[in-house]
Amino acid sequence: MATQKTLIVYYSRTGNTRAVAELIQAKIGGDLVQLKTTAARPKNYRAEVELNQEEQENNVLPELETKIPNFANHNRIFIGTPTWNMALPQAVVSFLKEHDFADKTVIPFNxxxxxxxxxxxxxxxxxxxxxxxxxxxxxxxxxEISGRLLVIKGNKKVAVAQEVDHWLSAINVK
Ligand SMILES: Cc1cc2nc3c(=O)[nH]c(=O)nc-3n(C[C@H](O)[C@H](O)[C@H](O)COP(=O)(O)O)c2cc1C
Incomplete structure (x- = not known):
């Protein structure tokens, strides 16, 4: 079997999805990349909720500042994303549309x-x-709506690390 070159791409506003991405990297290695948009996103939660909804409704694809020059060299791509308005943040849609996933293995997390x-x-x-x-x-x-930002830390992070281990074993990813 060909060697697996792993990329872990994630989008994260308040650090929870990043925390999961880091747990995956600690477990199996790979290159960790945070997706960032060229234009700054609103700091205010309500403003982000509104902008995101507008982008989703109008199929706006925010430009990404993050470029992954050696994307083609990776055959296993983890994609981490929060749920925004019960769907993908449009920046993640931009990432998906910009890259060729043919013959790759994609492993999503949320x-x-x-x-x-x-x-x-x-x-x-x-x-x-x-x-x-x-x-x-x-x-x-x-x-964030109730002021709880990063919660995947401390004991919760330990519990999530165990769940991540079980999940990766169950899908046979090493
Ligand atoms: C713009 C926006 C929209 C959101 N919409 C939802 C939603 O529809 N459903 C949900 O369960 N959580 C929603 N959330 C909460 C995030 O999914 C949750 O806080 C997540 O852990 C954030 O990940 P992050 O810390 O990596 O940014 C929303 C958060 C933001 C900022």
Missing amino acids: TNGGYGAGSVFTQIKREAKGAAVLRGYSVKGGE
Whole structure:
């Protein structure tokens, strides 16, 4: 079997999805990349909720500042994303549309405010054309709406690390 070159790409506003990405990297290695948009996002939560909804409704694809020059060299791509308005943040849609996933293995993961992954896994599956998309992992992260930002830390982080281990074993990813 060809050697696996792993990329762990994630989008994260308040650090929860990043925390999961780091747990995955600690477990199996790989290159860790945070997606950032060229234009600064609103700092204010309500303003981000509104801008995001507008972008989703109008299929706006925010330009990404993050470029991954050696993307083609990776055959295994983890994609981490929060749920925004029960769907993907449009920056993650930009990333999916900008890259060629043919013959790659894609492994999605998600954090959310308690309402679940929404459509993020089905959207990733739809956009990552030609990829084998493995079963994703989803966990409750922050609730910025109630002022809870980064919660995947301390004991919760230990528990999430165990769940990540079980998930990776179950999908046979080493
Ligand atoms: C713009 C925006 C929209 C959100 N929409 C949802 C939602 O529809 N459902 C949900 O469960 N959580 C929602 N959340 C909460 C995030 O999914 C949750 O806090 C997640 O852990 C944030 O990940 P991060 O810390 O990596 O940014 C939303 C957060 C933001 C900022």
